[in-house]
């Protein structure tokens with residue numbers, strides 16, 4: 053059995069299946085557990101910094117990934133953006149966002165696992181898994197980018213990793229493209245799929261409940277019991 | 279006019295002995311669980327004192343409740359929707375465990391397992407949260423009965439309203455207990471602040487609840503409630519609050535805190551109100567107690583009754599509103615006042631301000647505390663505790679509180695004349711703008727009313743009760759399986 057097929061051709065599908073089925077199960081059977089599980093009551097001083105920095109970094113990084121992975125080079129070229137210009141902006145903005153996220157993750161990990169606070173008492177196994185994976189994903193993502201684009205000659209992931217990523221959704225995974233990418237990227241994506249698989253079972257489900265409806269809702273809710 | 283019904287409560291503070299039975303029975307019933315060790319849906323504070331959580335009344339720090347902006351519009355004190363959503367990742371106004379207290383239990387095992395010996399074994403305090411031995415340095419009523427108030431009471435935010443020269447002498451002057459629970463407000467800031475719409479006001483009786491299946495742990499309600507009566511469950515990360523014992527209320531039975539109250543000082547009943555008038559009353563530029571009273575509808579007014587019927591309120595509920603002790607005390611006799619009306623949530627737990635501080639002061643001044651003339655004199659001349667009570671119950675309107683205290687005092691003198699057979703030297707009732715019958719009915723309600731008069735609670739209309747009884751927190755898939763949506 054070829055490991056690259058398992059990691060880049062099979063694992064993503066397992067992770068996606070777990071992600072989808074896991075969310076359906078959790079939504080239907082565990083509304084009671086569907087929450088941010090806020091820990092601000094137990095620890096506030098660090099959270100005031102860590103959480104906004106982390107979330108800002110995370111939202112920027114998610115937007116960056118959407119752009120980098122889903123928009124093919126032909127599309128940016130059609131808009132008249134040259135490859136070098138795109139590359140400059142993507143690496144510059146990407147690294148900045150990645151660093152913000154990294155600071156956020158480090159602060160949250162320090163807060164939750166290193167400092168001897170009340171948080172240890174409300175930390176669940178799911179938190180350990182999510183933070184371990186998040187640290188790996190962020191660390192290797194930054195490392196890969198630094199090694200290839202800041203220190204190295206530049207690596208055009210848009211011709212390889214992005215194509216592989218999209219190919220997964222066409223159900224024709226181009227495993228070779230990912231197998232030939234630098235190894236730091238390989239670790240990054242493998243751990244990222246693991247994070248996707250862990251998602252529905254962790255507090256990360258709170259992301260889907262981001263309260264945008266609040267902006268248009270009347271202030272006072274009247275209703276009867278369910 | 280849109281008539282709605284609201285359950286409310288009145289507490290007669292003169293009778294509260296601060297025993298905290300209400301707090302304990304409430305805790306045993308509702309928050310005797312992991313994750314809510316620090317939570318007291320009902321707690322009893324000593325006033326003056328800083329309360330639980332510490333200095334909860336200081337809204338310049340917590341930004342709870344509502345305020346009126348420059349254009350006269352009602353806004354949550356914590357800011358507009360966008361501003362609050364921008365702070366969702368970390369809520370700067372949220373109290374932490376340190377603001378409440380580190381709940382303790384005791385190492386009772388030591389008492390049972392200690393070997394025979396010369397020394398008495400001691401059960402040491404251990405943190406209910408960490409399980410580790412701890413030092414007790416604070417608690418939800420640490421300053422109970424003015425204990426340590428030399429240090430703490432000056433920090434009471436309500437003291438700011440009392441003028442300096444009298445502030446120094448309050449320790450000799452007065453003290454009373456203030457039992458607190460969720461106010462089940464007509465204009466609840468917690469509900470308005472909940473990003474997921476998990477908090478709601480029951481349309482039938484106005485009880486404010488958190489839907490545990492919809493709460494997502496954004497914890498905005500905790501800081502928005504000016505009374506700090508929504509709490510985070512430490513373990514589940516969801517909001518929990520006083521339920522007004524709704525399963526009991528639905529059966530026509532009083533709340534646990536009321537039923538177990540040693541002083542029998544709590545009253546529960548319905549008020550009918552005009553839902554369309556709530557917004558305007560909450561935004562009223564001044565006279566907040568009067569504004570709040572203006573939303574309630576006289577249940578004996580035929581026009582109100584007719585509209586209530588049209589709005590789907592049942593006959594038994596209308597009859598209960600007519601017999602309501604809350605209506606009698608807050609609206610007819612006007613002796614009950616809302617707690618901190620300036621928070622503009624239109625709170626529905628009303629308080630009869632304590633006369634006892636004034637009586638103590640009357641005696642201290644050499645007057646006869648049983649003689650209403652002397653008491654009137656004291657009320658008129660003693661700025662504390664009047665200003666202090668006014669800061670709590672009347673948005674600073676000392677005259678309003680004075681009126682209530684004079685009425686209570688007049689009622690006592692009137693009854694004294696009656697029972698001692700002395701000829702009344704004066705007509706107490708007219709001096710406080712009332713009548714003898716009114717004072718006697720007030721006396722009856724305050725002094726001798728039986729349970730059936732103190733708690734007038736119509737059972738819920740649960741025509742579909744059988745179906746609702748089957749509702750559980752189980753997996754909804756099960757319900758699909760038995761053909762429920």
Ligand code: HEM
Nearest residue numbers: 088089090091092103107110160164256259262366367496
């Ligand atoms: C999109 C809107 C989002 C909102 C409104 C949001 C909001 C929140 C809130 C309120 C908390 C609780 C903080 C506390 O009081 O302890 C939280 C925690 C957390 N969020 Fe988000 N979040 C969002 C997106 C995300 C995303 C995209 C991720 C990562 C993929 C994420 C990961 C986390 C993690 C790991 C924590 C736990 C922090 C800790 O206590 O250790 N969130 N979030």
Ligand code: SF4
Nearest residue numbers: 460461463467468503
């Ligand atoms: S007192 Fe109760 S109803 Fe009023 S804002 Fe606070 S939690 Fe909500």
Ligand code: SF4
Nearest residue numbers: 294297298300539541
């Ligand atoms: S049980 Fe009654 S008397 Fe005792 S503290 Fe509570 S309200 Fe006061």
